[in-house]
Amino acid sequence: MGATEPQWVLMATGRSPTNIAVIKYWGKRDEALILPVNDSISVTLDPDHLSATTTVAASPAFPSDRMWLNGKEISLSGGRFQSCLREIRKRARDVDDEKKGIKIKKEDWEKLHVHIASYNNFPTAAGLASSAAGLACLVFTLGKLMNVNEDYGELSSIARQGSGSACRSIYGGFVKWCMGKNDDGSDSMAVQLVNESHWDDLVIIIAVVSSKQKETSSTSGMRDTVETSPLLQYRAQTVVPSRILKMEDAIKNRDFESFARLTCADSNQFHAVCLDTSPPIFYMNDTSHRIISLVEKWNHSEGTPQVAYTFDAGPNAVLIARNRKTATLLLQRLLYTFPPQENDLDSYMLGDKSILSDAGLQSIADVEALPAPPEMKAPNQKFKGDVSYFICSRPGAGPKVLTDEGHALIDSATGLAKGV
Ligand SMILES: Nc1ncnc2c1ncn2[C@@H]1O[C@H](COP(=O)(O)OP(=O)(O)OP(=O)(O)O)[C@@H](O)[C@H]1O
Numbered sequence: 001m002g003a004t005e006p007q008w009v010l011m012a013t014g015r016s017p018t019n020i021a022v023i024k025y026w027g028k029r030d031e032a033l034i035l036p037v038n039d040s041i042s043v044t045l046d047p048d049h050l051s052a053t054t055t056v057a058a059s060p061a062f063p064s065d066r067m068w069l070n071g072k073e074i075s076l077s078g079g080r081f082q083s084c085l086r087e088i089r090k091r092a093r094d095v096d097d098e099k100k101g102i103k104i105k106k107e108d109w110e111k112l113h114v115h116i117a118s119y120n121n122f123p124t125a126a127g128l129a130s131s132a133a134g135l136a137c138l139v140f141t142l143g144k145l146m147n148v149n150e151d152y153g154e155l156s157s158i159a160r161q162g163s164g165s166a167c168r169s170i171y172g173g174f175v176k177w178c179m180g181k182n183d184d185g186s187d188s189m190a191v192q193l194v195n196e197s198h199w200d201d202l203v204i205i206i207a208v209v210s211s212k213q214k215e216t217s218s219t220s221g222m223r224d225t226v227e228t229s230p231l232l233q234y235r236a237q238t239v240v241p242s243r244i245l246k247m248e249d250a251i252k253n254r255d256f257e258s259f260a261r262l263t264c265a266d267s268n269q270f271h272a273v274c275l276d277t278s279p280p281i282f283y284m285n286d287t288s289h290r291i292i293s294l295v296e297k298w299n300h301s302e303g304t305p306q307v308a309y310t311f312d313a314g315p316n317a318v319l320i321a322r323n324r325k326t327a328t329l330l331l332q333r334l335l336y337t338f339p340p341q342e343n344d345l346d347s348y349m350l351g352d353k354s355i356l357s358d359a360g361l362q363s364i365a366d367v368e369a370l371p372a373p374p375e376m377k378a379p380n381q382k383f384k385g386d387v388s389y390f391i392c393s394r395p396g397a398g399p400k401v402l403t404d405e406g407h408a409l410i411d412s413a414t415g416l417a418k419g420v
């Protein structure tokens with residue numbers, strides 16, 4: 001900042017979780033406004049394990065809007081970032097920060113530029129929905145900086161314009177994105193079904209599957225599906241509406257059996273419409289299929305589902321276990337089949353690492369000593385290195401403001417992202 005410029009920088013920092021859909025959003029009826037062809041339901045993941053942290057700063061000394069993602073400057077010129085910035089700026093209100101002696105009038109926000117720095121505590125663009133956490137965090141934190149007074153429904157509708165699935169990351173627990181009917185998208189927003197403590201027995205294990213192939217992005221994949229898949233219409237108009245009602249009941253009643261059956265069926269149908277697209281889209285790979293088979297065999301042998309699986313636009317498996325005991329049994333099966341490539345268990349399990357000791361797996365020797373799961377037909381089949389690592393998480397809370405200035409990702413003296 002130049003010596004003659006006003007020296008103040010006003011900042012806000014927020015943290016937002018990612019989410020995983022159990023009834024999938026796939027297909028838009030309006031590309032620009034990001035309006036979906038069906039409702040969807042997701043579970044928000046614990047932000048301690050998977051979240052975006054974003055600092056937004058405003059200063060009269062900033063000549064333009066700028067953004068840094070994970071320490072590297074990225075362009076904000078894309079239509080989606082611009083929609084979010086425009087919609088929040090429109091709703092900005094007076095700010096009077098007495099402690100810092102900063103007064104900003106509602107109309108000043110149109111002229112003030114922002115600097116944004118964001119960091120994901122998990123891999124970006126690796127099929128772990130970083131865009132959902134990131135865009136929700138951007139909208140939430142900009143809203144705080146600009147003293148926006150809108151309710152969370154309205155914020156979710158703005159986040160939706162950044163990335164569809166981001167609208168569901170505005171809340172914790174289980175969340176429904178209501179597709180809405182209006183052409184202007186004003187009724188297409190997320191609502192919270194239950195908060196994160198309603199069903200806190202659930203344990204979520206993500207298998208990050210090694211994949212070298214370049215995947216089709218969700219945005220272009222779903223565009224192709226809308227244009228070419230006859231199955232999508234049947235899914236959106238007939239299957240999903242009744243599944244949504246059943247899923248809402250299953251969640252309300254903590255009915256794991258129904259929850260698991262619906263989750264697996266919906267993931268499989270989503271991948272079926274991908275296959276029904278021309279040219280077909282293959283998101284899952286052999287490892288994904290092996291994980292499905294492992295879970296299906298185990299669920300079948302127990303007579304009732306122990307674990308639900310769901311896969312987004314990539315090969316990673318998201319496995320939802322009914323409780324911690326089940327999660328440990330799942331982990332034993334997973335590590336038996338997919339032992340780590342390196343002899344290092346610690347880096348093979350991220351997030352809630354304590355699940356390893358709960359499963360009696362303290363060392364590689366413990367993994368090597370695991371007996372074959374009784375339901376397994378070919379007990380010697382092991383696929384070392386086919387899973388890069390696991391993340392253990394649980395249902396988590398929605399976005400929050402981080403008031404401790406130590407969390408800020410922008411240096412208040414320079415107005416730039418820290419460490420660049
Ligand atoms: N913290 C963040 N803040 C703002 N934007 C972000 C953030 N993290 C990711 N993004 C945006 O999302 C893009 C990555 O989205 P992409 O859909 O490719 O991957 P993903 O969301 O991690 O995976 P998937 O959608 O397959 O689950 C980034 O290029 C960036 O534009």
Ligand SMILES: C[C@@](O)(CCOP(=O)(O)OP(=O)(O)O)CC(=O)O
Nearest residue numbers: 021024025163164165218219312313
């Ligand atoms: C398979 C999904 O994860 C698709 C998510 O798609 P995105 O929200 O990433 O797509 P855009 O709206 O084009 O940004 C299913 C889901 O999250 O519901």
